[in-house]
Amino acid sequence: MDIIDLHCDVLEKLTRLEAVDFQNDNRLHANLNYLQAGKVKVQVFAIFIHPNVPQKEKFLEAARQIEAFHTKVLSKSEMVHITDWRQLDELKEGEIGAVLSLEGCDCIGEDIGKLQHLIDAGVKIVGLTWNEENTVAYGTSEAPSKGLKPFAHEVIQLLNQHDILLDVAHLNEQGFYEVLPLAKHIIASHxxxxxxxxxxxxxxxxxxxxxxxxxxxxxxxxxxxxxxxxKETTTINELLKHIQHLTSLVGVESIGFGSDFDGMDPLAIEKLSNASEYQNLINALLNTYSIEEVQMMASKGFRNYVMGIGKREK
Ligand SMILES: [Zn+2]
Incomplete structure (x- = not known):
């Protein structure tokens, strides 16, 4: 069954590891061979800049990861850069859609022009923060009561203008509630x-x-x-407890996957330790849910969501 996965950290590894090949390097848990084996049809690739990178080098690091996205990921003939969500319905047999996201706005500082550059480069999903505070908001390691900063309003306006999805993963609680009425398109990617x-x-x-x-x-x-x-390791059954809770809370239509492959090693779920094992999760879900329900969670719910983008206003 085809999968849409909303989060992996392959790009950070592609810029950090020596002599790395996206095709089959097993230091990558979402390499091309693994994506193919796991039937991942669309993979979102996050631009993630480690907080240790000095502020003045962060935007350059984002540029390096976008370069790696082009030279190492999109250079493979199977990979198709998704710059318009309508392309999801045009992917041919054997093709895999690749989407850019930005995990935290640290790299733009207070320069909205830099965010515009990233959107121009194809970024379709933007998180305001990683775990820490930045010029826009506070992350989940900060006090939950601190709200959005004034610059956030400029950022959200630009995201709305370009129909970019605002990702609330890593955003603290007060920021989360302040974003809800402001952002046109909201997701929690992982x-x-x-x-x-x-x-x-x-x-x-x-x-x-x-x-x-x-x-x-x-x-x-x-x-x-x-x-x-x-826990440093767990099982698919434990993940199913979350999925079952979520489906009872909000229904299969609003749930999907955002693995975080390449953002968590050496930690891993048994039998779901890289993208090649994705169908183990699908098979486990099919014990509880109908094929239509599993398809909804695996890809169709997100596909339907992005196809409805033009209809949402704020
Ligand atoms: Zn993350």
Whole structure:
């Protein structure tokens, strides 16, 4: 069954590891061979800049990751750069769609022009923060009560203008609630349910319901500490507890996957440790859900969501 995955950190590794080949390097958990084996039809590639990178070098680092996206990912004939969501319906047999996202606005500083450059380069999904504070907002490692900064309004306006999805993964609680009425398109690209695993990176039931009521979606993440408290390894069954809770809360239409492959090693779910094992999750879901329901979570829900983009106003 085809998969749409909303989060991986391949680009960061492509710029950091020596002599890395996107085709089959097994240091990459979402390399091309693995994506093909796992039937991943669309993969979102995050631009993630480690907080240790000095501020004045962050935008250059973003540019390096976009360069790696072109020279190492899109250079493979199977990979198709998705710059318009309508391309999702035009992918041919054997082709894999590749989408750029930005995991945190740190690299733009207070320069809205830099965000415009990233949108021009094809970024379709933008998170305001990673875990820490930046010029826009506060991340999940900061106090939950701190709200958006004034610059956030300029950022959200630009995202709305270009129909960019605003990603609330990593955003703190107050920021989350302030974003809901402002952003045209909202998703949580890689988050689980806090009522099942109490971690600040997971969303409360109240947040999940508010997200979906505002037209948004939640995509579950495979990072073990967000599945079971303080676990370095876990099982597909434990992930299913989150999915079952979410489906009972908001329905299969609003749920998807955002693995976080290449953002969590050496931690991993057993039998779901890289993209090649994706169908193990699908098979486990088929024990509980109908094929139509699993398809909805695997790809169709997100596909339907982005095809409705022109109809959402704010
Ligand atoms: Zn992340």
């Amino acid at each position: 988050c689980n349910a806090r009522s099942i695993c109490d971690h600040p990176r997971n969303l409360t039931d109240e947040q999940i319901k508010a997200l979906v009521q505002n037209g948004g979606r939640i995509h579950v993440v495979f990072y073990p500490p967000f599945i079971e408290p303080a």
